Amino acid sequence: MPSRPDPDALGFVLIDVARMLRSAFERRIATAGLGLTPGEARTLVRIATLEGSRQLDIAQRMGIEPMTLSTYLDRLQSLGFIERRPDPSDRRAKLIYTTPAAIPLIDDIRDEQIGLMQHVTSGIGEQDLEAMREKLKRLRANLCALEEDSAALALVKELAQ
Incomplete structure (x- = not known):
């Protein structure tokens, strides 16, 4: 009889926890009334942590396709939360920055993250x-x-x- 993989092996547990945490975050953001999709919220937070990075680098760090990121960036830019600036070392590339208008929204997203993590880590x-x-x-x-x-x-x- 072939041996069965252990569903509690570290790799499986990490993957399950990451998937479930992302899903819980997305539900929380979707119901928080922030006016952003969960993907846009994740993007805005990532830009704030990688301020001045290239679009391609942000997409890679988020594990999403550059075209998906571009859609999020277009929306965030139209709302006035980010700006794209030319990269002085590569005229084809754009560097992404948050705007002052994004600060209260980033704070709201951070509050949602903190609340979620307090719940998830209770008892530890x-x-x-x-x-x-x-x-x-x-x-x-x-x-x-x-x-x-x-x-x-x-x-x-x-x-x-």
């Missing part, structure tokens, strides 16, 4: 939360290194051809 002590955060940051760093190694290997193979 501060020390455990900090330890979990540090361990997850280590996993993230390891995954980033793996991606960089994969990209380097692909480049080497391409150059060898």
